[in-house]
Amino acid sequence: MSAIISSPTSRPATKLLSNGTFIVFVIFVVLLGIYAVTQPGALSTSDIRDQLNNTLPLALAAAGGTLVVLTRGFDLSVAGVVALADVLVATQTGEGPLGALAGLGIVLAVGLVVGAINGYLVAYLRLQSIASTLATMIICSGIALLVLDAPGGTVSDFISYSLTGAVGDVVPVAAIIAGVVLIGWLLLRRTNWGHGLYAVGADETAAALAGVATRRVKFLAYVLAGMLYGVAGMMLCALTANGDPNVGTSYLLVVFAAIAIGGTTFSGGRGGIAGTLIGAATLTLLQKVLFSVGVSSFYTGIGQGIAMIIAVLVGGASSHFARGGRS
Amino acid sequence: MNASSHKSAPLTPARDGASTPVTAVDNRGSNRRGLSSEAFTFIVLLGLIAAMILLSPLVSPSLGGLDQIGAILILSSFLIVVAFGQQMVVLVGGLDLSVASTMTLGGILAFSWMSDSSAALVWTIPVILALTACVGALNGLGVTMLKVPPFIMTLAMGIVVYSVCLGYTGGTPRGQASPYLAQLFSTRIGGVAPILILMFVLIVAASLLQARTAFGRKLYAIGTSPVAAFMAGLKVKRLTIATYAISGAAAGLAGILMVGYAGGATLVMGQPYLMPSIAAIIVGGTSILGGRGIYPNAVAGAVLLTTFSTIISALQIAEAWRTIIYGLLILIAIMALRDEIYMWAGRFKSGSR
Numbered sequence: 001m002s003a004i005i006s007s008p009t010s011r012p013a014t015k016l017l018s019n020g021t022f023i024v025f026v027i028f029v030v031l032l033g034i035y036a037v038t039q040p041g042a043l044s045t046s047d048i049r050d051q052l053n054n055t056l057p058l059a060l061a062a063a064g065g066t067l068v069v070l071t072r073g074f075d076l077s078v079a080g081v082v083a084l085a086d087v088l089v090a091t092q093t094g095e096g097p098l099g100a101l102a103g104l105g106i107v108l109a110v111g112l113v114v115g116a117i118n119g120y121l122v123a124y125l126r127l128q129s130i131a132s133t134l135a136t137m138i139i140c141s142g143i144a145l146l147v148l149d150a151p152g153g154t155v156s157d158f159i160s161y162s163l164t165g166a167v168g169d170v171v172p173v174a175a176i177i178a179g180v181v182l183i184g185w186l187l188l189r190r191t192n193w194g195h196g197l198y199a200v201g202a203d204e205t206a207a208a209l210a211g212v213a214t215r216r217v218k219f220l221a222y223v224l225a226g227m228l229y230g231v232a233g234m235m236l237c238a239l240t241a242n243g244d245p246n247v248g249t250s251y252l253l254v255v256f257a258a259i260a261i262g263g264t265t266f267s268g269g270r271g272g273i274a275g276t277l278i279g280a281a282t283l284t285l286l287q288k289v290l291f292s293v294g295v296s297s298f299y300t301g302i303g304q305g306i307a308m309i310i311a312v313l314v315g316g317a318s319s320h321f322a323r324g325g326r327s
Numbered sequence: 328m329n330a331s332s333h334k335s336a337p338l339t340p341a342r343d344g345a346s347t348p349v350t351a352v353d354n355r356g357s358n359r360r361g362l363s364s365e366a367f368t369f370i371v372l373l374g375l376i377a378a379m380i381l382l383s384p385l386v387s388p389s390l391g392g393l394d395q396i397g398a399i400l401i402l403s404s405f406l407i408v409v410a411f412g413q414q415m416v417v418l419v420g421g422l423d424l425s426v427a428s429t430m431t432l433g434g435i436l437a438f439s440w441m442s443d444s445s446a447a448l449v450w451t452i453p454v455i456l457a458l459t460a461c462v463g464a465l466n467g468l469g470v471t472m473l474k475v476p477p478f479i480m481t482l483a484m485g486i487v488v489y490s491v492c493l494g495y496t497g498g499t500p501r502g503q504a505s506p507y508l509a510q511l512f513s514t515r516i517g518g519v520a521p522i523l524i525l526m527f528v529l530i531v532a533a534s535l536l537q538a539r540t541a542f543g544r545k546l547y548a549i550g551t552s553p554v555a556a557f558m559a560g561l562k563v564k565r566l567t568i569a570t571y572a573i574s575g576a577a578a579g580l581a582g583i584l585m586v587g588y589a590g591g592a593t594l595v596m597g598q599p600y601l602m603p604s605i606a607a608i609i610v611g612g613t614s615i616l617g618g619r620g621i622y623p624n625a626v627a628g629a630v631l632l633t634t635f636s637t638i639i640s641a642l643q644i645a646e647a648w649r650t651i652i653y654g655l656l657i658l659i660a661i662m663a664l665r666d667e668i669y670m671w672a673g674r675f676k677s678g679s680r
Contacts, residue, residue, distance in 0.1 A: 074478075127661055128616070131609040134602065135658035142650030149647060253424065253482050266476040298497070301490025305483035309469060312479050 021275035023314055024262050028282045031289050039292040045166075051285065052174040053164045057082070057236040059280035061251055062258035063181055064228030066276040067221040069259055070201045072268025073122060073129035075222065078229050078255050079248030080140025081114050085233025087144045090153030090243025100159045107230035114140060115226020119219035137248075144245040153243035163238035177235070178277055181228070185273040193220055201268030258283050261311040282311070365621050368612040371663070372627035379634050387641045397520065401512060401588070403633040404526045405430075406603055408581040410611075410625045411533050412463070412574030413604040418537075419549045419567050420617030421477040425466060425485035426578040426604055429459050430597030431492050433582025438592035439502035448507050455583060456576045462488055463575020467568030481571075492594055500592045508587025522584070534622045546570060550617030607632055610660040631660075 036042045061078050068075040085107040093103035114136055121132035166172045188194050196217035199207035208214045237243055262279025264271025286307055290300045380399075383390035409426050416423045433455050440451045462484065469480040511522040537543040549556040549563055557563050581600065586592050605615075611628030613620025635656055639649045 121658075125662070128609065128614065130605065130615045131661045132658070134606060134609070135654050135661065138602075138654030138657065139651050140654075142647050142652075142654060145647035145650060146645070149645065253485075256478055257482060260476060260479045266478055296494070298494040299490055301486045301493065305485075305487035305490070308479060308483040308486075309473070309475055312475050313473055 021263055021272070021278065024275055024278045024282060024311065027261075027311055027314065028278050028285065031282060031285050035285060035289045035292055039288070042292075045170075049164075049166055049172040049174070051281075051288070052172045052178075053239055055281045055284040056174040056178060057232045057239065058251065058254060058258060058284060059178060059277045060181065060228050060232035060235060062255045062262070062276045062280045063185070063273045064225035064232070065255045066259050066262070066264050066271065066273050067197065067225045067228075068129070069256075069264050069266060070197050070268060070271060071218050071221050072201045072204070072266075073218070073221075074133065074256075074266075075118060075225055076130060076133040076252060077114055077118055077136040077140060077226070078232075079252040080137035080144070081111055081226055081229035081248075082233040082236065082251050083144040083245055083248030084110055084114075084140045084147070085230040086237045086247050087148040087153065087243040087245050089159070089234045089237040090155055091148055093156060093159065095156045096158050099156050100162065103159060103234055104231070107234045108227050109230075111226035111228065111230030112223055113226075114229075115223035116219070118226065119222030122222060123215040123218035137252075141245070141248060144248070148243050148245050151242060151244040151246075155237055155241050155243075159234075159238045160241050163235060174235075177231075182274060182277060189272065193217060197221060198269050201270070203269075254283060257308050261308060279311075283308075365612060365624060369621075369624050369627055372611065372624065372631055376627070376631050376634050379631075379638060383638050383641075386638055390638065390641055397523070399634050399637050400523055400526075400630065401520055402637065403630045404522055405581045405585055405588070406600060406607055406629040406633060407526060407530065407626050408577050408584065409600050409604045410607040410629050411529075411622060412577030414608045414611075414613055414620060414622060414625045415537075415546065415570040415577075416477070416574045417550075417605075417608060417613055417615060418546045418617055418620060419570050420553065421470060421481075421567065421570065422605075422615070423463075423466065423481045423571065423574045423578075424478065424601065425462065425481040425488060426574060427597035427601040428485040428488035428492065429462050429575050429578035430582040430585070430600060431592075431594060432462065432488050433459050433579030434586050434592040434596050435492050435496055435500045435502075435582070435594075437508070437583040437586045438500050438504060439496075441505040441508070441586075442503045443506050445507055448505055452583060456579050459579025459582075460572040460576040463578075464568055464572040466575070467571030470571065471564040471567050489594070496594065498594070500594065502592070504586050504590045504592075508583065509590060510587075511584070512588050522587075530622070530626055537622050542566070542569075547618055550614075550619070552618075603629075603632055606657050610657060628660075632656075 041047060061082055065075055065078055088106050088110065089103045092106060093099045118129075118133050118136055121127045121136075122129045125132075163173055163177075167176065189197075196207065196212040196214070199210065199212050200214050200217050204214055207217075236247060240247075258280040259271070259276050260266065260279070261282055262271065262275030262277070264276060283304075286304060287300065290303045291297070295303055380391055380396060383395070389395070409430060413423055413426060436455045436458070437451060440455075441447050466477075466481050466484050469475045469484070470477050473480075475483075511525065512520055514521060516524065537546070545556070545561050545566055548559065548561060549566060553563055578597070582592075582597060585596055589596070607629040608620060608625045609615060609628070610631060611620065611624035611626070613625060632653075636649075636653060639652055642649070
């Protein structure tokens, strides 16, 4: 156990393999190669930007989910919070930069509140994470319907263009947001909280005995996760330029697929957000690739499902070997 | 989910070692202690259902009658069937997210194969159940042999099966609902719909399978501690695969029954049953981490959720409020069961490592 807990800070090459990030990166590059060959204009700046924009909402939501999965929990409330943030941005924000700032404040607050409720239920009341977040998910979807009962609403041009555009027509804003999340994660991982996150996921009893404030660590994981879901909802709203109270359901399961493909194990304590971001990009790209190589749209699901299993298998096998054959 | 991590731990099998009787006694003891609190849960759930039905005439005068109770029970039957499979999988520490698609597969095949001949009914039902059981067994194989996390394995299988349904039907299911299936719901035997008699038999059989057979008891042992179960000589992999196969067949059966009730099949017919199948067993006190929960309570959970959604759909309020109230009900139910979770948590800490 101690080897697993300390792995984030020891032996960089092994670390790369054991958290699955490297493997999923290879899979991603291979897919990108296939896509570039089969789809003309695949690597143009605008296509790359579209690709990043399409990936970002899923990537942010999955990044949040990763924090919870690292503690050996499941957060289903992602579907509810994404939908709620989406409709709030579509109905409650004004024009211009101030409107965007207000939108960001709203979605962060919503994510914080829902995350704090989840965290309280799971960390302090010790309820099963799937059960309590299922309930909060349903409640949030209900509130989303209350805000907007059918797809509609509008998003200010400022939000829509600035979030999906590019700085100086070169660096996509989506890439910057993803970069900020990644850097934030790399910094947080080095804090006591970050170490505690892995310790709690690997063995909660041992972590508590070692002096980790397990409740606070878990609570914070849910809160940060909720805030990331909120931002994901805002990004989604900017992308589609309207609000949809039912948008969350399509996210629920894909988020966990992205986490798993990114090399974070559901038994807790291994993985991280870096892998998840690439996992989300891989999933989004996979759909494009299946389309571009001419798989009938009826059957793309078969390819998607099988690819998901293979990606998890490859990631699992590589981490198995990286840890010297111990499983 | 944590089962996979336990299972993959390096072990020396001690199939006939001295540890066997100790583990067995240990397990039986803890289950017997748990049984009384499970009986308590059952009584609480029944009380809640009764209270809801008694109070329902306040919501709408048409509610609360015997006919209404019969209608709610009939409506519950699909969830009751799906929840059985879900619970079997959860008992061994798994989760089945493919039930929605498997239910759709069962429904679509029943719709397109049966038409109105009784001869077709005789061969299609076993064939569909076998096929859906195979889908479940594939889940089980992936989880046990390839060590894919249940969440991902069944999620991927759900996507694959849905895609097959989509391709097979070309987007629009065509066929004819069997009139014999429809009669399960439309006729009455001594004032009771045949489906309710069938459900009663199924529930009794399923409960006995869980509580009174060696197969059922072994599942609790696996869910409580896969390592101990393995050391005690249980065929953990084979038993786990069996639970997934049962879940597949149960979802398939629910799909077949649904065709009789709705008179048709759609590509999304299973979707409304995925989350409720998990909610029903959780409300019924099943631990999502395995080893804890009994089927009668899951049935009570399913009836409770169906009763509740039937009553609130009669309320003249927006869907948004209905959804919020539904979520609150689940939250209240799991908070009410908190003490048991505490107990379970204590046992997990002392027993798992």
